Amino acid sequence: MFAPLSSKYSNPILPGFYPDPSVCRVGADFYLVTSSFHYFPGVPIFHSRDLVHWRQIGHCLTSRSQLNLDGCKSSLGIFAPTLRFHKGLFYMITTNTNGFRNFYVWAKQPEGPWSEPVWLDWPGIDPSLFFDEDGRVYITGNGGFLGDEALGIYQAEINPETGSLLSERRFIWAGTGAKAPEGPHLYKIHGKYYLLIAEGGTEYGHMVTIARSDHPYGPYESHPFNPILTHRSIDSPIQATGHADLVELEDGSWWAVFLGIRPAPVQFGGLHHHLGRETFLAPVTWSTEGWPVIGERGRVSEMMDARSLPVTAEPISYLLEDEFNLNQLDFSWNFLRNPEEGSWSLTENPGQLMLKGSAVTLDDADSVAFIGRRQQHFCCAVSTSLSFNPTLEGEEAGLTVYMNEKFHYEIALSYREGKRKVIFRRRVGSLWKLEREEEYDGPDGIILSIDADPSRYIFSYTRPGRTQTAYGSGECSLLSTEVAGGFTGVYFGLYATGNGRKCSAPALFDWFRYNPESQRRI
Known part of the structure; x- marks a missing residue:
């Protein structure tokens, strides 16, 4: 066990769009996965x-056969994975809502390779696996959100080698x-079965609730x-805490x-969030009656007591700079579908x-x-060098700066009316505006930049050997979930398009930089 190096840690532990976390421990090592929706590869x-301190070591879904997102609508795709380890194997179970099918994959090493999907005859979303000490394995998930059955949590026994059900699907809580009762996880603690779920919807009324029973199928007693x-x-x-x-x-x-x-923050518009749903951490205490409480009576703060955590000196791993010198992309990069x-x-x-x-x-x-x-910080700056x-x-x-296909801003080189601009x-939404265009007769290697604070994005470009030119701005609030909808967060993206036909010229990006501090005073 490492000696604590700090008495405090900072929330969120994974800033930016990393929702629906699931965690497991193998010895002294912890592994965590999150939802990825319509982005590929899936399930970081x-x-x-x-x-x-977390370091990304890969993705669970890295091929089209594991994750087919053809025709996937924004904010569909991969929902709420659960990660578990049992007898030398890692299991990741989830829903691809692009077709609404539940499946799991397995791997001997968390870095992969992960297996092809084991498809399940199991409706609903948010499936979870529980390996009981008697050898039985249970699948737990939610149902009823399509009106086809009672709304709540369902469970059955499953064969983890084949994915076939060994018992009927039973309503348990x-x-x-x-x-929206969802995101169930089953545990056996102190001789009892504890069923942890999320309720209230993944918005400002989100919450975590728990029940317990002497048997995996219940009846379940709700925490008083x-x-x-x-x-x-x-x-x-911090708002909308849930899905634990x-x-x-x-x-x-x-x-x-x-x-x-x-x-x-309120001074920047308040009550809109554009970084997405993020991953947080809190201690769990147990009452004398055997009930758990998360954080300080169900609340958490941005700075938390590390208590007995073996806090190491390893820094949080952000992609700060990419020179594109390797033969594969850094794990921080995603494709759209x-x-x-x-x-x-x-x-x-x-x-x-x-x-x-x-x-x-x-x-x-x-x-x-x-x-x-x-985008993982309210205040940050990104830039890239483009030859096109x-x-x-x-x-x-x-x-x-991309939230979804109806809400985004961009600074770019384009060929318009016979000139590069x-x-x-x-x-x-349904409104778009080409805010500014100017002929660009400079050499290759234009630098495109975005500088962000909690309220605005400032766009600029730099010709080689020239000073930076401010070129436009956009409100962060217009890319927030409260305006744009959906379950994801903002991305900074490099892109190319023929706007209706295939491009004749490739876009070549020499480097990309992400600075987790804005260059402007706030």
């Missing part, structure tokens, strides 16, 4: 030795009466002081990971990322030529 997986975690109706910089998973440490202490959001063959390469022009645009645009719910990384020589009308490549455009 992280490793930690202290629950506070309706929750406490709040809307549910919810055990919620920030509903309180003034806190519990983990026991080697010393017998318990902790919970869960999702939450950080709305922009499955990338089209030939739409990107790191080897055609070694030392550069090549994107080859198609007819698909950022306005389409389709596989545009795009790689993006999450378009010759066909409408060809375009650049840098975008720098453009700045905003898309907000």
Whole structure:
């Protein structure tokens, strides 16, 4: 066990769009997965030795056969994975809502390779696996949200080798009466079965509730002081806390990971969040009656007591700079849906990322030529160096702030009216505007930049050897979930498009930089 290096840790432990966390421990090592929705590869997986500092080690779903996102609508795709370890194997079970099918994959090592999907005859969403000490294995999930059965939590016994059910599907708990009982996890603790779920919807009324029983199928007794975690109706910089998973440490202490959001501070508009649902951490205490409570009487703060955590000196691993010198992308990058063959390469022009645009645009719910990384800080700055020589009308490549196909901003090089131009455009719902365009007769290697604070994005470009030119701005609130909808968060993306036809010219990105501090004073 490591000696604690700090008495405090900072929430969130995974900032940016990392919702629906699930965690398991293998010896002194912790592993965590989160939802990924319509982004590919799917289900990022992280490793930690202290629950506070996490390093991404891969994705669970890295092929089209594991994760088919063709035609997937924004904010559908992969919902609420659960990660478990049993007898030398890791299991990740989840729902692909692009077709609404539940499945699991398994691996001997968390880095992969992960198996092909084992498809399940199991309706609903948010499936979870529980390996009981008597050898039985249970699948637990929710149902009734489509009106086809009673709303609540269901369970059955399952064969983990084949995925076939060994018992009937049984209703086990309706929750406490709040809307959307979901995200169930079953545990056996102190000789009893504990059923942890999320309720209230994954918005400002989100919460965690728990029940227990002497038997896996119940009847379940609800905690008399549910919810055990919620920030509903309180003034806190952290809101919408819920969808938790519990983990026991080697010393017998318990902790919970869960999702939450950080709305922009009131002075910057307040009550909108654009970074997405993030992963938080809190200690779990047990009452004399054997009930758990998360945090301080069900609440958490941005700075928390590390208590007995073996906090290590390993820094949080952000993608700060990418020179595109490797033959594979850093794990921080994602595609929108499955990338089209030939739409990107790191080897055609070694030392550069090549994107080859198609007819698909950022306005389409389709596989545009795009790689993006999450915005993880309210205040940050990103930049990239782009070489692009378009010759066909409408060809375009650049840098975008992207929430979904109806809400995004971009600064780019485009071929318009027979000339190469720098453009700045905003898309907000059914409204879009080409805010600014100027002829660009400079050499290759234009630098495109975005500087963010909690209220605005400032877009600029730099010609080689020249000073930076401010070029436009857009409100962060217009890309928030409260305005744009959905379950994801903002991405900074590199993209290329022919705006209706295939590009004749590749877009070559020499480097990308992410600075987790804004260059502007706030």
